[in-house]
Amino acid sequence: MPEKSPFPAPERARFIEDLLGYMTVQEKAGQLVLTPMSAEIDGMIGADEVRRGRVGGFFGPINAARTHQLQQIATEESRLGIPLFFAVDPAAVLPRRLPPPISMAASWDTEAIEAAERLTAADCVSRGYNWAFSPALATGDYLSDNGFDQTTGEAAWLAAEICAARIRGLQIPPNGKEQLVQMLAAFDYASGHLAGRRGQHGTREQERLRAILATVGKGQPASIAIASNTEDQRQRNQVAEKALTHLRRPGGYEGLLLADWVRLGIKAGQAANGTGFIGLSADRIVAAVRDGRISAGELDDVVRRIIGAKFDLGLFRSSFETMAPPPDDATRQGHPARDLARKSIVLLRNDGDLLPLGTASGDLLVVGSAARNIGQTTGSARDEAGSVIDGLTARGIAHKFVAGLALREGAAKIERMIPADRMAIGMAGEAARRSQTVVVVMDQGDEVTGNRLGEAQETLLESLHAANPRLVLVTLGARPCDPDVAGERLPCVVHAGRLGSESGRAIADILSGEHAPSGHLPYAVRTRAGDERLPFGHGLTYGKFTFSEMSLELGADRILVNARLKNVGDLSGTQIVQLYLRAPEGRNRSAGRALLRGFRRIELAPGRETAVGFELGREELGALNGEQRLWVDAGSYEIRLGLSAARFRAAEIFVPQGVADAMNSGGASLGRIPGIANS
Secondary structure, eight states: OSOOSSSOHHHHHHHHHHHHOOOOOOHHHHOEEEEEEOTSSSSTTTHHHHHOOOOOOOEEEHHHHHHHHHHHHHHHOOOOOOOOOEEEOOOSOOOSOOHHHHHHHGGGGHHHHHHHHHHHHHHHHHHOOOEEEOBBBTTTTSTTTTTTOOOSSHHHHHHHHHHOHHHHHSSSSSGGGGSSSEEEEEEEEOOOGOSSSOOOOHHHHHHHHHHHHHHHHOOOOSSSSSSSSHHHHHHOHHHHHHHHHHTTTTTOOOEEEHHHHHHHHHHTTTTTEEEESSSOOOHHHHHHHHTTSSSSSHHHHHHHHHHHHHHHHHTTTOHHHHHHOOOOOSSSSOOOOOHHHHHHHHEEEEEEGSHHHHHHHGGGGOGGGGSSSSTTTTTTTTTTOOOOHHHHHHHTTTOOOEOOOOOTTOSOOOSSOOHHHHHHHHHHHHHTTSSEEEEEEEEEEEHHHHOOHHHHHHHHHHHHHHHOOOOOEEEEESSSSOEETTTEEOOOOEOOOOOOGGGGHHHHHHHTTTSSOOOSSSOOOOOOSSSSETTTTBBOOOOOOOEEEEEEEESSEEEEEEEEEEOSSSSSSEEEEEEEEEESSSSOOOTTTTTEEEEEEEOOOOEEEEEEEEEHHHEEEEEEEEEEEEEEEEEEEEEESSSSSSSSEEEEEEEEEOOOOHHHHHSSSSSOTSSSSHH
């Protein structure tokens, strides 16, 4: 939650306790009831239950006018006038204006992500929603086996920074509105298979636990849905269970902990199907309180947090008028969705400086039906966005177009050759020979592909490359593809990914040089055999950057890292300076691996240089001990500063016991949760 409240803490506490004192057991139990909705269900369902104080909110798609009517019933016709939650997964109801998490992670830009998520919040609030079930740290976004932390846990630091930024964007109201939050965010880490077997420890578990606690500390989410699906899942997921134990400590997390809703539902005999906290039965909870399975204090503790969250949202003071969405001038250069889309594009290779396109590019040929498909840039036919062709046209870049392969109606991914492909490939090859530069746009789907394409796409690339080696490949799939053609890597590869509604303009901005690419990989690109093809953190720009004068200095309770970064190229560019740490043996279970512990985005004009500095304290050097507290061991630490996990300068520094003790007695922490930094 935001640190500063316009309402004194005693006033807030007094309001909550006074209201709690007036409530019956039935009304308290009703506050835990989130009635599931869908687009097919009449939005006024449950109106009588609202009047009786037996519903705390609704979950799922619902018309904005209905939310207003239901809020009026709750505040004007129920006995205590307690307003309602309207919760939703934004991805299920909003058009895909922003890149999905796996793509936005490539921006490494928390300010841009925070600004873009304010668009999500504005869209939700204009539709009457006040609780967003987002973001998730697992389930395919960041730390899952299908996300970008596949092997070592090196991305956990980045994942926590991104999730915290998304939470701030959803929650913190713009322009100093009087309520503490504009809507609630629900931070989720719910996938039980990610932590490994019971009793298994190591880097991944350590880093994921750090990521959970750091996200909560830095993002201050109003609600947390950690491992709340089933009791069995919580038992299997050691990472989530450790996080829950820590968050439940006295003086710890004060927001909505949805695992507690699940726990009360299980005690009340309600099967924890689905999420475990949606559709709880007020009657079952009341019965469990009366026969002692749930204590009155347990119920009060959960309801106290619910009332506090509604107070922080300003629901007890709102007129509940439907808000109009803010004007959306997506054509302006500074639009948050477009800004984030541009920054999420990764230039994987640019041999021969084929990009940016300029006068030397000559006649331009664009190949691939994905270049003009207005749905493929978002990954969904229902969410249309400007195509790559639209973006080039808007930018005034003259070009010709050929499909390259025969059209396949309804095919999500092109794999095998079909007879009509031979003619299409031949026509594309002839057009490529008559062009100066060829840009191929391909969508290989959302599966992890490494360096392999389908047979049809590989054949097309081989033919085009043989006809014209000035070949630029732009990939639109969720994960990058870096294919070999005739046994060689392509000279120029751009991974655009899924970029949302601003895809076409953003890609054209990068190809044309209107904006320099600045995205970096939030994962390592691997072959199907598991070999690393491109390292974690890799990404090029149109400038050429070098490091010099790296130095380490030991302070009383921190390490100071300094270096100079220079753009020695002919074009401006933005680079992401990354700091990695290899810790000594000891209680630190990440010893032996160099893990990300900080990053900076730096833009430099040609010939310019700047100082780059980092301060490393307990948050960066420490490991979580058995009590989930950061602890720094004395010993030699290797510090790596560079532009990827494989391109860096390195130096070692010894941290004496006295300095380690000073770090352990104070200094940095994983955010602002009481107890995390205390020894």
